[in-house]
Every structure is written in structure tokens, then in C-alpha cells.
Amino acid sequence: MDNAELGAVGVIGAGAMGSGIAQVAATAGHPVFLCDAFEGAAERAQARIAADLAKRAAQGRLPAEEAAAIAARITPVAAAADLPACVVVIEAIAEDLDAKSALFEELGRTQPAATILATNTSSLSINAIAPAAAHPSRVLGLHFFNPPPAMKLVEVIRGETTVQDVLDAATALVVSWGKVAVRCASTPGFIVNRVARPFYGEAQRMVQEGVADPATIDACLRSAGFRMGPLELTDLIGQDVNLAVGTSVWNQTSRDPRYAPTPFQQGLVAAGHLGRKSSQGVYTYAADGTATDNVPDDAKVAELLASGVVTNPVARTLAMLVNEAVDLVDRGEAGSGDVDLAMTLGTGYPKGPIAWGREIGFRTVRDQLLELDAAFPGGRYRPSPALERIS
Template sequence: MSELFTVAVIGSGTMGAGIAEVAASNGHQVLLYDIAGDAPARAIEGIRQRLASRVARGKIDAQRSETILACLRPVTELHDLARAGLVIEAASERLEIKTALFKQLAEICPAETLLTSNTSSISITAIAADIPHPERVAGLHFFNPAPVMTLVEVVSGLATSAQVVDTLCAIASRWGKQPVRCQSTPGFIVNRVARPFYAEAWRALEEQIAPAETIDAALRDAGRFPMGPLELTDLIGQDVNFAVTCSVFNAFWQERRFLPSLFQQELVLAGRLGKKSGHGVYRWPGEHQPDWLAEKGTGAQARQVITARDSVTKNPLTELDELLLIETDGETAQSLSARRQRPVVVFDLSEGDTVVLAAAASNQQADTDKAVRYFQQQGKRVLQIADYPGLLVWRTVAMLVNEALDALQKGVASAADIDTAMRLGVNYPRGPLRWGEMLGWQRVLRVLENLQRYYGEERYRPCSLLRQRALTEGCYES
């Protein structure tokens, strides 16, 4: 393909308009089509306003803006797309609509035209199943906002040719994007691997472990995720996030680790869709700040502090007089306290200036206060939640690692592409596979096994590749 082939974009909503802007910004003539005849013109006007804002802020000059706009052309007939070298469909997320559309495109466009879908979860194999030359059909999944986000998932169906994938990756790279290759599987990479980030937060909220603000603060400030999961679902839209979760859940034959949240369903049924409706988990606009334990424990200091590692789990362990301060391995503080016959406070994985604590119910308040004071003296802000196995950050990270390993084992994508996708697509502080390696496969396995034992659910079942890596790590250490 020549570098300046014509690009057709079907669908002029937020994603379609964003993709059209990306292509036009790279010098392509762009044909923008929508079933609603006047929608492409409105989309181009929206692009004009965004470009004008960038000109006003000195990001681009006026000539550059006019050059981009000159590349955009609204069309009203699907037949107008026949001269495109690349078609990117960004229409409704319904399989029957996409299959009908691609059948029409296959009749209209020459055999060498690449036909792609921006779908986030629908099977590329299913879209291509009944059209001539299915080898030219692939997924080209951009992330919102398309002009800003660098990640593009290039998705292969069963019939997609390797040459088509190579070509699409080269195009994405020329457009300043970072392509990752993956196989057509529910949710592809990002929307599959990211499910536990939301699911564990919903579970904690449903089990009333802590207020939403505290759950979000734990993942954001201790886990160093860019945003708390509950706040993020409000920004995405509760209806959109819930629909993706349901889609992945059903596509995996109701696999329990993708189980949707009944509480989120209630929000959707109530029309509390998040920021766009003014009310979701939170009210918008508004501040969503947790209550920090700023004053707790100031009068309860330990007389003797001994820091070591637990002889069995190898986890960090600190003795504050009689109190044991233990990094969580998926057991509750009360379980550890009962077994050790001493007061216990467990703390969460922390990569920032915040630490999450949970105390055994049998503790004296003075014992728990010592733990709070201990971390405050290290300059940490303290969040205390109810006694909860795996706390908030550790169990979320362990589930992300497990899901990434499962995707790797099943050939969805390479390890490098999985980690790249999660860093760039959802801005995680590091890729989940790299995270698992840093934390230690045995520790991740132990957290999941303890969670599975506590709940008696398949949801926390460790994948076999995690068990293999834990065994290898154990042999290496010995």
C-alpha cells in the first residue's frame, strides 16, 4: 500500500471522529460515513473546534489545522467508500450490525482493501466468517481518545493473514501509535486482563469493607494506579463498563472470574451512569477524598521494634512489642492472630506514600494504634479498612497477574505485548507480568490460594502457568 492511501471510517461518534482525525493528521484523505446522514458533518465540526483549541493554546499552527481539515470528507453513501485502501469500522458494538456491514463492504471494495473493526470485544473471526477474502479482515482497536492514546490492538481472526497484520502494525507505527498483536479472544488484551481491577473493587464495596473513596485511594495512592477503579467506571460510564464486563463474562461461558457486579447493575438500572449523568458511585462534580487516619495512634508507641521475615511465608514481619505487623498473603488478620496467639495487623502492598491496614477483631485498640503510629513515623498516610483477605492492592495485583499469565499461556499475545498493552492502554504503573516477576510468583500464588480457600470459589483459581513459574522459582531459590 502507498503511504497516502485513502482511509474510510464508518461511524462518526467519539471513536470514529477521533480515528478520522488521526488518519487525517497523517496526511490521508479520510472518508467519514455514518448511517445518520448529517452525523459526519457534525463530527468534522467537532474536530474543527478541537483543532481551534489546540491552535489557541499554541500546540499547532493555523496552517496545520487547515491542512488536517482539508483531508476530511463526509460521505452519505456506503458505495463512496469503494476507493479506500483501508476501512476502519467504528459503528455499534453489535455483531449482527457488523457482519451485515462487512458483507456490504466486501461487495463494494476491491479484494485488496483492508477491512478492519475498532471493536473492543466482538470476535473478528465471527465478523469475517461469511465474506469473501476473510484474510483481509482484522481488528484495529484504538483507545479513547484516539488522537491522544498511543496503543492500538491489532487483532487476528482465524483467517487473518500474517501479511495483513504486518501491514496494519506498520500503518499504526507510521501514525505514531504503538501496535500490539493479539488473537481474537473475548476482550482481546486490555479489556480482558483489566477486568479484575474493576471486579475486586466492586466486591470490596459490596462487602462493605470500606467506603468507595477509601477503596479508590488505596488503589491510586498505595498501588500507584492512575485512578481508583470506582471513579474510573464513573468516568467511563457505568453502562459502558458494565456492558463490557457482561460481554466478556458471557463470551467466556460465564467464567466466574469475570462475574459482573450486581451493585453496578443497580447503578445502571437506576440511570446513575457516572459523570455523564451527574451521579454514579459518586456525585459529579464533587470531591472524592478518603478520611485519613491522621491522628490515630499518637499516644501508643512501641517500646521494642524487631523487623524480620516470616520463617514460612518469607513475608516482611515486624514485632511491635506483642503486636505482629505482617504483609498480607491473602489470610485475614484474625486468622493469623488466632494461629499465632498474638495481636496482628496486616498491611497491603504499597508503592507510594500510603499504606492500607487491617486489624484482627481480637486486638486491643492500643495494639492497632501502634501499627498506625509506626507507619506514620515513616511518613506514610494510613488507611484502615475492615479485616479482608488480601486487602485491596495485593489481591487486585495478584488477579491481574493471574489473568495476564492465562492470556499468555493461551497464546492471546506475547508477554511483551501484554505488558505494553496494559501500560499504555490503561496506564498501569507496570505491566502485570513484570509486576508478578518483581513480587515473586510464589507470593502471588500464595495470595490466590488463600483467597480461593477463604471464599471456596473458582474465581481465585491460580492458572497453571502461575503454578509452573512458582515451582521454577522455588527450584531456582533452593
């Protein structure tokens, strides 16, 4: 394909996400212009991408000429104002509303009116960022997952002002890059970071309640097909990172008890027990990264899996995942197919929560939530009104 025909792609922020997104767009054939506020960062990112691609070529995973051609399509530029006219500019700078607003104001002035302006924000509202640009109708979220070259999912987020042709063009573009696009409204946490909250929260609560030790709770969830248990997964993500996402969703939903952070996780973060990166989180890690204290009590796993919903880590977690997913769909924020795709591709769940709910039976899920609500009043376990209707 003629590269010039594909149009230039601008990427601002050459950190973990920006450099990955630049690589994805360059691999699809676009000329890519990459910039970063930190002097030399875009050049270093380009060199790193070139070295990674050369390594993959040496391993026989792609032709050497292709590796060189992809890297050559990425041009570091000094500032956003130096970008040529682009079909899309994607920003992946610091997660800071003021910084993003200033950048969109600048891009609104310096890019043609037809350019799509996208943010890779994980937690900020598109509705808060878009007004800074001269054409808020052309602003949307393109939420890639880490690392962008390997992760197939992109959440395409519509703000209140985003027009349909921008959503359609951006969706077509990321699909042409080999990604799977799901659509979502600009709602706190979008799909993945929203629906996944109870996966972590219920396990943390069950540790707090003394239902079982972390290793036993993780083993229960693995037995249901999850690749990792929630507690070991938060150690991998970083307890601080996971707590920050949860707290952001909680604050943006007027502190809905469904998303309330747990004293258990807050305690870990306060103690500096951030997970694998600090050698101590829920578990303790040896120098080679293996946990030294993650042995489950198998008899207890069997006992919990046969127990009622209040002390059954799988039933309780699934009930909450299904409730969250159904609620998102019911509010018109995402389609059920998109929610299931997002959760299987974005988090690697063995099944989408809507399909899982259908399998369990929505009435059963609702009854389980009512039982949980009776055991733990306060609103966290209230069934979504949609669950009442479809069960």
C-alpha cells in the same frame, strides 16, 4: 509526503471513535473518506475536527496551515458504497453484530480484494464479523482507545482467518500514524478490557464484603501508583458501560466466575446511579463534578495495606491482575511484552502486570490466590496453570 502515495483511508461511523480515527489518519497525511448512516453526521464530524484543529492552531500548538491541511484531507461521503478504493477501511459504527456483518458484506463487494477491512469493535469477535466479507483473510480488528488522537495504543486483533501480511501491513500503518501497536488473538475483551476486569471486580467485592468503604479502598489502590481508584474510575467510565463490558466478557467465557458481574455494580446500574454523568454512582457528585463523599479513612488504609491478602485491596487486586495477564500469555493469545505495554498505555497502570508479577514473585502471587480460593471457593481465584509452572 505525497498524500496520494499514502493511499486513501475509509472510516465508517462518524461518532466519537470514527471521527477521532479519521483525524489520526488525516494527520498522518492520508486522504480520508468518512461516512455515517445518519444524514449530515459525517459533515458535522468533519466541521468539528476542523474547528478543534483551528483552536489548537490559535493556541500555537500546530501551524495554522497544517491544521487547515489536515481538515481538508477529510471528505465526507454519503455511503460506504461511495468510498474510493482504500488501503484500509476502518468501521466504528454501532456495536451490533448484524449491522457490522451487513457492512462487511458490502465492503467485501465494493472494495478491491487487496483492501484491509478493519473493525474497531470493543467486544465482538473478529471471527463472527469476518465471514460476512468476501475476503475474510483481510479482516482484522484495529481497536483504538478513546479519544483516538490522544491515546497511543492500538490493539491489532487477529481473527482465525486473518493472514499474516494483513496483520503486518495494518500494524505498520498504525505505527506510521504514531501509534503503539500490540497484537492479540480475538479473545473476549482482547488484552485491555480482559486483563482490567479484576481491577474493578475486586474493589466492588471488597465493598460488598464490608472490608472498607469505597473511598478507603480507592485510596489503597492510589497508594500503589494507580492514578485513580477502581471505584472512582468506574464512576468516570459510567457504571452501565463498565458493567456491559464485564458482562460481555463473562458471557463470552461461558460465564467464568473470574468475570462475574457483582450485585454491587448491578445494583448501582438498576438504581440509575451511573456515575459522574448522573451525579450519583459509587460517590455523589456536586454540580462542578467533584465528589462530595470520597474522603478515605487514613488509619484504615494503613491497616488494610498491612493486612493479609483477603482484606488487602492492593495485594488482592495485583494477584488477580497478574493471574489474568499470565493466563492470556500462556494461552498464546498475546505476548507478555504486549500485555504490559497495553496495560500501561491503554489504562495508565504504573507497571505492566507481568513485570509486576515478576517483582512480587509469581510463587507469592500463586500462594495469595490459593489463600483467596480457600476463603472464597468457586473458581474465581483459581491460579492459572501457568502461574503454577513459572513459580
